[in-house]
Amino acid sequence: MKETIDPWGKMDVKDYDKLSREFGIEKFESFAKKLPEPHISMRRGAVFGHRDFGRIAEAIAHKKPYVMMTGLMPSGKFHLGHMMLAEQIIYYQNYGAQIFLCVADIEAYNTRNGTLKELRKVAIEEYLLNYIALGLKPKNCDFYFQSDRSHDARKSEAYYRLIGMLPKRVTFNEMEAIYGELTPGKIMSVFIQVADILHPQLEEFGGPRPVLVPVGVDQDPHIRLTRDLADRFTRSNDFHFVLPSSTYHEFMKGLKGGKMSSSDPTSYIALTDTPAEAKTKIMKYAFSGGRGSVQEHREKGGVPEVDVAYNMLYTMFEPDDNKMKHIHDDYKSGKMLTGELKQILIDKLQKFLEEHAEKREKARDKIHEFMINS
Numbered sequence: 001m002k003e004t005i006d007p008w009g010k011m012d013v014k015d016y017d018k019l020s021r022e023f024g025i026e027k028f029e030s031f032a033k034k035l036p037e038p039h040i041s042m043r044r045g046a047v048f049g050h051r052d053f054g055r056i057a058e059a060i061a062h063k064k065p066y067v068m069m070t071g072l073m074p075s076g077k078f079h080l081g082h083m084m085l086a087e088q089i090i091y092y093q094n095y096g097a098q099i100f101l102c103v104a105d106i107e108a109y110n111t112r113n114g115t116l117k118e119l120r121k122v123a124i125e126e127y128l129l130n131y132i133a134l135g136l137k138p139k140n141c142d143f144y145f146q147s148d149r150s151h152d153a154r155k156s157e158a159y160y161r162l163i164g165m166l167p168k169r170v171t172f173n174e175m176e177a178i179y180g181e182l183t184p185g186k187i188m189s190v191f192i193q194v195a196d197i198l199h200p201q202l203e204e205f206g207g208p209r210p211v212l213v214p215v216g217v218d219q220d221p222h223i224r225l226t227r228d229l230a231d232r233f234t235r236s237n238d239f240h241f242v243l244p245s246s247t248y249h250e251f252m253k254g255l256k257g258g259k260m261s262s263s264d265p266t267s268y269i270a271l272t273d274t275p276a277e278a279k280t281k282i283m284k285y286a287f288s289g290g291r292g293s294v295q296e297h298r299e300k301g302g303v304p305e306v307d308v309a310y311n312m313l314y315t316m317f318e319p320d321d322n323k324m325k326h327i328h329d330d331y332k333s334g335k336m337l338t339g340e341l342k343q344i345l346i347d348k349l350q351k352f353l354e355e356h357a358e359k360r361e362k363a364r365d366k367i368h369e370f371m372i373n374s
């Protein structure tokens with residue numbers, strides 16, 4: 001029997017291949033090689049899967065119009081896991097995508113804690129500021145809140161109208177089969193998210209064209225339902241939608257293993273951590289693939305695959321393939337010790353955090369350029 005994925009639960013995936021087979025997610029590998037200057041997360045396999053990425057690759061190759069649409073629940077600190085998605089968004093913006101970026105404040109309001117006002121503050125202070133500092137540009141970027149779609153009434157009505165119409169073509173049984181147990185708040189969030197993904201193709205927002213939704217794999221239930229609904233509304237002639245495409249990235253490993261999560265500060269490096277804090281966290285918590293003693297390590301060598309510092313270098317901080325190979329070989333042979341490996345990461349991480357903190361302060365002046373809808 002197929003298991004369900006709960007997008008509101010704490011998902012920790014052990015075997016991404018198995019999960020992909022079960023849900024029909026295709027391998028991203030072949031596209032990663034063909035894309036222009038693929039981002040490190042694509043090249044090194046953190047982005048592992050997709051649905052219908054072909055039409056996006058084609059749009060990029062032939063400079064045809066396409067949309068990159070994704071959303072975020074404002075929750076706590078912006079950490080390295082969030083940064084990996086942010087960098088993909090910016091990659092697609094640099095390669096011609098029109099960006100639709102949604103703050104899922106209604107979803108957070110209905111499924112978590114906080115007032116809309118508090119959620120908005122987190123979204124701006126933690127998410128938008130970091131996005132801007134990482135390189136997101138206001139041009140071709142439609143940043144909006146689910147609670148506040150647009151001051152252009154024609155657009156706003158189109159979005160909320162779509163939300164109101166979506167339930168017509170799905171049954172409760174189908175939804176339960178996809179999501180497991182549901183609550184009214186979750187059901188509402190589902191329809192809003194489907195509208196988030198489909199509305200860029202409404203006439204008011206530019207009409208039918210390919211839409212890419214890069215997400216963590218916990219969001220796949222929404223993608224499957226959205227694709228089904230896109231098809232049904234197109235067949236019934238109520239709307240015309242190109243089936244949205246998606247990519248899936250692995251969850252970033254938390255420092256101690258498991259998943260990097262905003263609810264546990266010892267699991268993440270936040271982009272607001274100071275260089276000193278980051279160093280302490282890596283030294284103290286980063287799970288090591290090294291051996292119990294120096295002597296044993298020299299004899300048997302380390303295990304890069306399970307080493308958190310190694311993995312952070314691999315998926316984020318050491319883009320140079322040659323250097324990465326040396327680190328791998330030296331660590332595995334026992335020539336490089338855990339302390340030395342961690343120091344390589346710490347040096348890179350501290351430099352990044354220091355520069356990023358400056359960029360984030362400068363980003364404050366640009367916030368208003370993104371607030372076109374509020």
Ligand code: TRP
Nearest residue numbers: 070071072073102104193196197
């Ligand atoms: N549900 C997503 C999350 O938990 C947020 C979200 C809302 C979203 N609308 C979206 C993601 C549209 C992708 C596309 O983070």
